[in-house]
Amino acid sequence: MIRQISCISLFVLLFTILASNASAQSSIFSGLADYGSMERYVGSRAAGLGDAGIALDDSSAINFLNPALLGCLNKTRFSAGGYMSSRRMRDSYASDGEDWAQIEQFGLAIALKRGLGLGVYVLPGSRIDYRYVWDVQIDGSTYIQSYQGKGGLSKIGLNLGWAFTPWGQIGFGGFVNWGEVEESRISYTTASGNDAYIEFLTTKQWLSFGGTVGVLLKPTSKMTLGAIFEPEVPINLDKTFAYSESDSSVVSEEEYRLAATYGVGLSYRFSPQWLLTGQALYSPWSELTDIPSSSYGYQDAYTLGAGAEWKPSGWDSDHLFTRLTYRVGARYETGYALGEDGSSIDGYFATAGIGYPLHKGRDRIDLAVEYGQRGDLSTNGGQESIFKIRVGFNFGETWFDRPKPSWED
């Protein structure tokens, strides 16, 4: 067991490094605010259900959004996954596409005892990957401007969930949001007599400590209600600014705020085969005053998701297709950073997924596809369509359950 824990600890560390170094593909809108495009990964099952996972009771996979769900684990669970995506971007002048793949999530949850689970996870928190280029004419000379940013926040957290009654679970979590963003600002000209390059480099290191409270209630055997609350927290920024022509730099420390998040969800199992789920998340960004300036300001962010799951049979079905679980869902979200002319940058996504049971249904591999659009060309000046394939591995085994000695030997 000590060997297992050491091995797990090592991989938690490695995944943490991997997550913090990953330069994920991100939205073309990610440069509108310093935090980039916020990401909230719920779980591999919810990925096929429009990300609606707050109230999604699941004993096979880790739910990263609601810590209360750890209370339903009955053995040590491991979840990890990644995605491949293809993004098509358009603005008024051109279109382009990018493909990307990366590991996305890692989690380990230990069932300390029946009804009490402890989990650790590493997830993306936000992503920044933008490159804006335009040119300016001054006195007949052309100055090409480039603004680039790369990086984002990662999130590592520790959750504890407790099933205090058969109909109720509560969970608490603490997490660290950290990350580094590198921005470069370049002005270039070939005009005679000019210094050709002006380059500014800014490295931003973010660090924030936050927490989550989650509940899961089962008022009936078919209905599950879930809610989470992440309070508004401060986030520290260590910023190093350098002008590339100079061998000196300016270091500053600033403190901003991350908005709170409120979430509620409902899932209802109409029959052993059918389950419907939905959730709503709300973050009041517009109320914040200590927040980095953005191009057009901030608005409150909403995410609405819903999905349906169909499980035609059990893991022991003779046919592959009836052993699978099928999911469909949809998600609507509003970005917290406003676009040009104060326009809201909205996203619409459709999801579908399957779950493939392993080991007599104790473990599961989830596949999910997501297709959607963020932004609108006429309203926001640009839009992007995203196609994403996610895979999530969910395995479990029993730890801390010493087998009884056999006296017959």
Next chain:
Amino acid sequence: MKSNITSVLPLVFIFGLLLGGCAQKDSTVGSDLAGGLSEPQEIFLDAAASAFYQAQATTGSSPYLYIGQVQDYEARSLLKFTPSTVLPDSYAVDSISLKLYLDEEYDEGGQVDIEVIPVNQSQEWSEIGVVWDNLDSLELGEPMALFTASQSYDSIGITLPMPYDSTAGDSLIRAWEAASLDEKTLFYNNGIYLQASALNGEIVRFASAEYESIVRRPTLEMYITVYDTSDTTGSYPMVDTLSVQAGGDAFIAHDPVGLTDSTRLYLGNAIAHRTMLLFELEGLLPTYGFGIHRAELILHADTSHAANIGHVNGSFVLRMSDTTWINDPANAPVAFGDVPVVALYYEDDALLKQKMTVQAYDWIEYPDTNQGFMIKSFDEYLDLSRTVFYGINAPDSLRPKLRIVYLEGEE
């Protein structure tokens, strides 16, 4: 399913490593989305103070020799030959002639009567360093020749028949030769002095020893009889003609009237006009985190001003050590150290744009170092010219401006 998790973990981790960093965003699509991003700014500053003065510049490197008068300027020329480099051991001077060529490119000259005066012993001069005030014209001797030069001529030959010192019984050539052999001698070689016999507002420009075309440089032609006592063939004595080009020359000029219009600024050559300016940059930008594509001084020439004489070809700037130049420009200390950046002046544009990016950086970052600067012609040695520029009280569009195209990196 023993140790299920620990066996899968390495595979997942390797999978993640393989996926990570497959591509990076290099598309510029979406560049219009982010508004409010900073762009290079252009600002024009007016000068807070200005001054100018004139000085006599050394012109030994000039390819021209001026003689005569233009506006209030008076110009004379000096020539020095070293005939010992070509003379034989034993000879007798029959006659000597000075050959001068007019500068073909110069079309502003007129006709000038010129005196040729041997420079006496007390008037020692060197090509680099001699200016008008170095020579006391009252101590010059009597002319030994007189000739008329016109810019329309190609060349002039001036016979110099008079011995340098009749009591010495020897010729000018023998004296110059003796002076240059490092032997004990009473002779000296201070060359000859060419000045207009009367100032008539006309000037001529000759080719100097630095003139591009070698054959047009000033030449001393010597007609001699060569002797050789050891000769048994009967070839000697032999009549020969030798020539030597000027080993040093310069034109010197002065402006007895001086500049009278203080509303203008000036750059000039030979009579070197130097202008000082001060632009206040303190507080203009943060002292760190800005970049400058270009900072330049813009001077507008007043091409209709009567004080223009030809035009300068360009300029460079020197920083001033302090601001005493505001009251005493001629004696204010200059801070050397910058690599001069030359700016060209184009007469058709009537604009001089002097790059000052390095200086602007320093003065924004370290405002205390801004003591103003001097702008001067980059070839003050070259010719006799003067360009008039509008001063700081001129209409806004004509005033001297410091134009800066800059970008701020961070608020």
